[in-house]
Amino acid sequence: MVLKSINPFTNETIGEYAVHTAADVEQKLQAGWKAFAALKQAGVQQRAAWMTQLAANLKANATEYGSLITREMGKTLKEAKAEVLKCAATAEYYATHIESMLLPRLIESDARKSYAAFEPKGIILAIMPWNFPFWQVFRFAIPNLLAGNAALLKHASNVSGCGLAIEQIFRDAGFPDGAFQALILPSKDMEPVIADSRVQGVTLTGSTPAGTSVAALAGKYIKKTVLELGGSDPFIVLKDADLNEAAKIAVKARMQNAGQSCIAAKRWIVESPVLEDFTQMVQSIISSLKQGDPFQTDTDTGPMARIDLADDISRQLRESVAKGAQLLAGGEQNGCNFTPALLTGVAPGMPAFDEETFGPLAAVISANDEAHAIRLANQTPFGLGSALWTRDLDKAARLAPLIDSGNVFINTMVRSDARLPFGGVKQSGYGRELSLEGAHEFLNIKTVFIQ
Secondary structure, eight states: EEEEEEEETTTTTEEEEOOHHHHHHHHHHHHHHHOOOHHHOOOHHHHHHHHHHHHHHHHHHHHHHHHHHHHHHHHHHHHHHHHHHHHHHHHHHHHHHHHHHTSSSSSSSSSSEEEEEEOOOOOEEEOSSSSSTTTTHHHHHHHHHHHHHHHEEEEEEHHHHHHHHHHHHHHHHOOTSSSSSEEOOOOGOHHHHHHHEEEEEEEEEHHHHHHHHHHHHHHHHTTTEEEOOOEEEEEEOOTOOOHHHHHHHHHHHHHGGGGGGGGGEEEEEEGGGGGHHHHHHHHHHHHOOOOOOOTTTTTTTOOOSSHHHHHHHHHHHHHHHHHTOOOEEEEOEEETEEEEEEEEETTTTTTTOOOOSSEEEEEEESSSSSSHHHHHOOSSOOOOOOOEEOOOOHHHHHHHGSSSSSSOESOOOOOOOTOBOOHHHHHHEOOOHHHHHHHTTTEEEEEEEEE
């Protein structure tokens, strides 16, 4: 059995990868366990030095790695290069700060001395998606390898080339053989890996159904999980917002990566007094976007990553229009290519409101007032990110706690940042990546009590 990588713009098969056998998987588990011991023995300063070298290698080869990303999943080359550079910046950040993040936390008690120590646990399995095939992997791997864990990656089947390239990147930076390894496996073959005693945790970024399946398996074998799942992020524009800036950022936050982002601004909830002006502004911007060849410098959005994804966003658009939404721009499909689309008059009961729309489809929703806007924002099973636009920062501080999400960004677009914890609530998952909280998720928080 082989897994194929298909260029979504040309529909050409660009890679075929033989699935690993059970013997291959066992060999990788043995190598990972051996590397875990080597990482612990190396110490945090040596691990940080390797990570600093990794960052330098990423920066030096950003075009090469970006081109691989673009060929395998279709995002524009400029977006792909930016993704690689973000990985490099995160590697540098953690290499600088990991030693302080791992320091024992002294705790006052009736002991002579008591503290919480943060120690690595073993191999951590990552099940990662195709939409950010470098960033999603590196934001998990960087803090975990720096903390002393080894990593196994089961990447999405259409970006196997990226997974193998990342394995080589860690090796080239000096990390021990086996410290980071890619598994070429279909999802149905993952249970034995999750069950293995050397695997001490599982992190997944993907759909809510995938999270349900992996969480059930991990629970069966008593394995810690972190899940970053889907989102239907609200982008709330109140009547006192800076409309010009809000419109510009709304389009960027929705259409980046051809709309294929868990934290894309998927539902634009706009107070009625400014609804018409905001709609005209975003319509003008969306109509000017160029969709096409992701390697061309003037392309704004490339193809969607697979034909089934483009078919599904077309279905959601058609069904929403059939239920009363109005199409103001875009929406044409040609294979994996889908022109950025704008729907107005979107309301609960339509796919563009109720479902996660994972593609370049923007939905404008009218809110009577700020309280109604918050109710609409929370009227979703998801809770990953949210944006709130208002010139009144005291009002923003008052409203932010009322929004059910893991992230609230005021007057800007939602994004992940190594300095800030990232994750969701409700069906968007649990646990956190990045920052101190992410670095500690897969560590043994060991209490030491000295009488």
